[in-house]
Amino acid sequence: MAETLASVRNAARLLKEFSREDRELGVSELARRLGQGTSTTHRLLATLTQERLLERGQARGTYRLGIALHDLGSAVASHLDLHEAAMPAMAALRHTTGETVQLAVLDGLDSVYVERLESPYTVRIFARAGTRLPAPTTSTGKVLLAALPPEELDARLRDWRPKRWTPRSIVDPEALRAHLREVAARGWADNREESRVGVTSVGAPVRAGDGDVIAALSVAAPTGRAPAATLRRIRGSVTEAAAVISRRLGHRVP
Structure with a gap:
């Protein structure tokens, strides 16, 4: 259970690294900011991309926030x-x-x-x-x-x-x-x-x-x-x- 919560926490921390200033980020930069290995960061990115919370960025090897987050934000705003x-x-x-x-x-x-x-x-x-x-x-x-x-x-x-x-x-x-x-x-x-x-x-x-x-x-x-x-x-x-x-x-x- 603790491992599952840690994974969710790491995923949340990763998503929060994206901002108006940092729209697209790569694996190495995210791993450095989160203080974790690139393999772990890559697995998080792959999972979040599969769930449409992230998508591939325009620059090679980068990621950006996905359409599912926009949908979630709209749902929050509507309530x-x-x-x-x-x-x-x-x-x-x-x-x-x-x-x-x-x-x-x-x-x-x-x-x-x-x-x-x-x-x-x-x-x-x-x-x-x-x-x-x-x-x-x-x-x-x-x-x-x-x-x-x-x-x-x-x-x-x-x-x-x-x-x-x-x-x-x-x-x-x-x-x-x-x-x-x-x-x-x-x-x-x-x-x-x-x-x-x-x-x-x-x-x-x-x-x-x-x-x-x-x-x-x-x-x-x-x-x-x-x-x-x-x-x-x-x-x-x-x-x-x-x-x-x-x-x-x-x-x-x-």
Whole structure:
């Protein structure tokens, strides 16, 4: 029994050596990394290839991850709903930033917050899950609008009746379109007191396995706790956490 478990463990270790940087690896290199003989490594490679977990690489004598692993990954992703995929990353993000973390989806021209983890600070941003805010005024909403096909965005904006929630709210359709093009190009959005005076947020897209943006993750904080340097750090943390959620949903960067 111990020998069988050791074999499974060695096979798992071998598979984990493959990555985006090391797409194809040979027998000698894998044996060196695993600290085992080439004959043992070769037998593992032969077995995993027969099970379609590996396949021959383009370079002679190399191997790469096989189609069966893709199928398994897709099966895992299909069983993970947005809540399950997002909550661990959201909890880690709140711990890292100390601020309120939110997950939103788009409904018409509203950003609807479906998950929310409140900041541990005394001064908080109060809004419960299920809250709706005009998408053009929020970082999550901008991310979601920026991901729409142009014709769909145009159709939604035809019904837009902008309201100036704060002096910083965008109320001109062309100015909003230009701003959304910037958001799409850089991959994140901010809200600098556009929905509520004294509140700043940064949002990033969450993608499904097919690459479509299905949600947006954001960190919101009182503006006084979010100077420029802090916002830059938060932006990096938000985009990284959104990418983690996307990977759990099956998204892979080409």
